[in-house]
Amino acid sequence: MHDIRLIRDDPAAFDAALAKRGVDPRAAALLALDEARRGCIARAQDAQTRRNALSKEIGQAKAAKDEARAQVLMAEVAQLKDALPQLEAEEARIGAELDGALAALPNRPAGGVPEGADEDANVLVHEHGERPSFAFQAAEHDAIGPALGMDFDTGVSIAGARFTLLRGSVARLNRALGQFMLDRLAGAGFEEVVPPLLVRDEAMFGTGQLPKFAEDLFHTTDGRWLISTAEVSLTNIVRESILPEAALPLRFAALTPCFRSEAGAAGRDTRGLIRQHQFDKVEMVAITTPDASDAEHEQMTRCAEGVLEALDLPYRRMLLCTGDMGFTSARTFDLEVWLPGQERYREISSCSTCTDFQARRMNARYRPEGEKATRFVHTLNGSALAVGRTLVAVIENSQQADGSVVIPTALRPYLGGLEVIEPAR
Known part of the structure; x- marks a missing residue:
């Protein structure tokens, strides 16, 4: 606002x-x-x-x-x-x-955000990691996945298109990824939260999903909304609050299912896990003062990059242009992971500063030390990471010629020491 x-x-x-x-x-x-x-x-x-x-x-x-x-x-x-x-x-x-x-109006772009109409005008900030080379033709995850426990057919038969059933070792790997991400964020000062998955109109309005993006959401018969991201629940923790400056920053993290109708995505990524109606994501939210928000944005983005680096996944950071940013964002860094099966980078995280745009919608304020007047907080959010897309990245980057997948070293303690997921024979 x-x-x-x-x-x-x-x-x-x-x-x-x-x-x-x-x-x-x-x-x-x-x-x-x-x-x-x-x-x-x-x-x-x-x-x-x-x-x-x-x-x-x-x-x-x-x-x-x-x-x-x-x-x-x-x-x-x-x-x-x-x-x-x-x-x-x-x-x-x-x-x-x-x-x-x-x-109905989007947030104003921050200084230094490149102008442009779409993703073609996004700017590369840096790349990290070496893309893997294979002695065989790298396959996409939806080709490797079924033998590992990605049951696309059963998911569709139960719930329809854009739903997948994960079974056995690949389901364990998916769970391990979420736990690994939460543990890293706890070490970075984020408080773990288990938030509501169903929220009221005012919560969706506060973070900017309503009224503009109602068609992208799932609405329940009792008037609630399924969250499209834990950003909604986490940011609304401070709704209608006046916080002491000494309490800031607040940092929250949650691993939740997310639900999106994908209303504008007909025909896009219809195969595999890239674009689902239901998916798991680890979300970060920070609440801070205006003076500290730029540094918080960089720190949050580095947290997401740290997950990718710990998993030895090659990625790049992109600064989004004005035409590709989200509605509430003043500046967004996208992290794109390399998928060798597709031979392209794909978005795996967006980290955004929303300045005081969401705070005005939520009436979330703080009182500076020694002052009577209040000011609006700044809110930030980011993925660390989208779990399903990280699962895709691990499978494609660690695939072997026989269809097995080598587990990244950092994840093995979460899987009882398991080093390789073998395909069903």
């Missing part, structure tokens, strides 16, 4: 910032609504002031036994009494329209 006061102060700068995200000028229309709303408030205040003054004048007229004047004054009070609810209703209507217009 944007601060209307900042738009009042510099409407041209506001329009210029959103133009980088492909948004037509909106400041004039927003300020017109703001002026109309403020006009209603001013008229209501004037009417209330006049009503209070009339009450005194009525008392004076009655004391002077001037009944005629008292009747005239009482008639005016009656008119004001009727007018005030109308003014308040009009102010509420215009305020709701203004809030809706502000809520």
